[in-house]
Amino acid sequence: MKLSRLLAFSDGVFAILITILVLDFKVPTYRTGHLLTAVVQQWPVLAAYLLSFMYIGILWLFHHDLFSVFAQIDRNVNLLNLLMLFAITLINYPTSLLSHTLMQHDRRDLQVAFVSYAAIALFISATFLLLYRYLKAHPELKSKQVDPELFATISYDPLRSMLIYLASIIATPFSVSLGALLLIGGIVFHFYAYLHLSRRLAV
Amino acid sequence: MKLSRLLAFSDGVFAILITILVLDFKVPTYRTGHLLTAVVQQWPVLAAYLLSFMYIGILWLFHHDLFSVFAQIDRNVNLLNLLMLFAITLINYPTSLLSHTLMQHDRRDLQVAFVSYAAIALFISATFLLLYRYLKAHPELKSKQVDPELFATISYDPLRSMLIYLASIIATPFSVSLGALLLIGGIVFHFYAYLHLSRRLAV
Amino acid sequence: MKLSRLLAFSDGVFAILITILVLDFKVPTYRTGHLLTAVVQQWPVLAAYLLSFMYIGILWLFHHDLFSVFAQIDRNVNLLNLLMLFAITLINYPTSLLSHTLMQHDRRDLQVAFVSYAAIALFISATFLLLYRYLKAHPELKSKQVDPELFATISYDPLRSMLIYLASIIATPFSVSLGALLLIGGIVFHFYAYLHLSRRLAV
């Protein structure tokens, strides 16, 4: 099992996913001479792209730091990593749903888009939870320099983010704004969890 | 001949292919306010994506372990690898056929989709067969640590999977369900063949 | 923080972006027997693709030389690099706007396309400015062999290119040709700035 090929493959998937999201940014249909209005009305595409770029970017940073913990990998880590990448590639779909429904303003459709996004974010965090648990149960995979208490401290992070996304899914039918805030909150939480992990690894 | 560039190129193709499959996951056409129904009706797109992600993921794991056997490569390995990658990229097409026909429920069209998928899977296994045979005939390419009996044990695996896919092609006109089961069975077989290879290499 | 993974990820994003731009080069809609006229009328797609390929190519060369200056990276460099990649992926959108509006000849729409392109180029240069400033403030990240005066000499380059793009944005509403010339001038300036940086690093 070579860690280098797992990282090359994962970096490839992250790089492709983060780049093809921009393909949703198409030339809008517009009446000749009125491109400006059409472009301005596309702000939701930019907003959704920014959100997902940030999200995937943070996930990549996480992946980057997390795999620096491994001294070696086994077959199960490879399989868990594939499952995680599967979950992450799905982000493309709710990103499109979000930009489309934000342009249409229908409340019920917006709810579907936000719930889909939060559900996939929940799934992604669940795959991180599985990987954390596996790593906890297999200390022999960890590189010696890593503080043994580190995983005791951070191992509840995926669970915490799952709760945030669950709250977002439950809140959205009552208030789209609250659901959206919780979703963005979950992504911001990832960023803090990343900083936390990154600082602990640097010590 | 540098093995490292062959692996970088192959990892790139696998990573791109597995990621662009998600582009089939488009926002459905829907009446405003009825996105939920339209999204739920897209389950075949998710099912087909999951199937092909698993399939390509397993093929990548296989490729990963198989090429760890090589101490060096020659021009023919490079050409066989290109042929294998060509066959694998074709998966994109029957994946789309499958998700479209599963949404339309026409029996004859479903048969076309399943037979196309199985035919391409058969072709992929045939390219693995060629590579196995070439590796068997050129023991000088193998790294010394590899158990010489390994290829005697596993060299019939591609042939076995080809038979499963052939059975799927023959069965589909009579029963789409049986054909589908055999197709999924072939992919599950790959997973077991991978575990088998992976365990033997780890010994 | 591993520089190698940052570079692998960035090279991936650059390579994907520069290649998917070609997807705008679609078969035109044409009457049977009149493909030639339709193909010839697509010259703006080629022109816009050439411009953006050159631009992204130069940015990649820049990235290539700039990161050879780093002896090590920290978390903020990683974040600034992500912001820079985000800005760069946006090029895909004004490239499409440009090729579409050049085929339609409407003056107002052309202005929107050129202003969008220049605005994103301005944003990209701003992210380079941030990275240059960070590198200036953190000399410990620099590799010892690099001439300490180098960043004093080149640190105004991003600001200069930002001024060119600002001039292009201001000029376009009055004269599309002048705005276009300034935009192209900005990209040519990048090339000279790259040659300048590259020569200084080679000394």
Place this chain on the structure above:
Amino acid sequence: MKLSRLLAFSDGVFAILITILVLDFKVPTYRTGHLLTAVVQQWPVLAAYLLSFMYIGILWLFHHDLFSVFAQIDRNVNLLNLLMLFAITLINYPTSLLSHTLMQHDRRDLQVAFVSYAAIALFISATFLLLYRYLKAHPELKSKQVDPELFATISYDPLRSMLIYLASIIATPFSVSLGALLLIGGIVFHFYAYLHLSRRLAV
């Protein structure tokens, strides 16, 4: 100038290009129950994909062997490589033209598609010619082990293939079949030129 980043970037572009070509393989428009006919009528898409996959695959093999000759690279090699990659990414366009016109059977449109393909192939070979000439004029870039006579022997290969593609362009207006044969002949010639280079380098 790091050769490793040039190779990583180039491998990325080749891998992406060869994989996104498969995106032309879309589900055809068909009447429910008649998918089979529609799929069979798509043979030109498969034929065009096969041709371009082979062509790009051979170009990648060429690139692979050619750059093994370099002990170091300079800025101009980087720029020539970018120009070469630009020319190669353009293949995507005539590949689509070819598959569309082969499905429509209009003689004049077919001529446009074949001439476009051959023109871009001519351009690609021209960029190889430039790189060969540059390498010939800068022997200091070559690694010592390379036979100094090698480039005397092979340096006319790009010129030869340019002549074949020129012949294809001239022949197509008179006979589409002859033009097509010459185009395929040019790609087969690349393969022989590659074998020739590869064997000389292995000695």
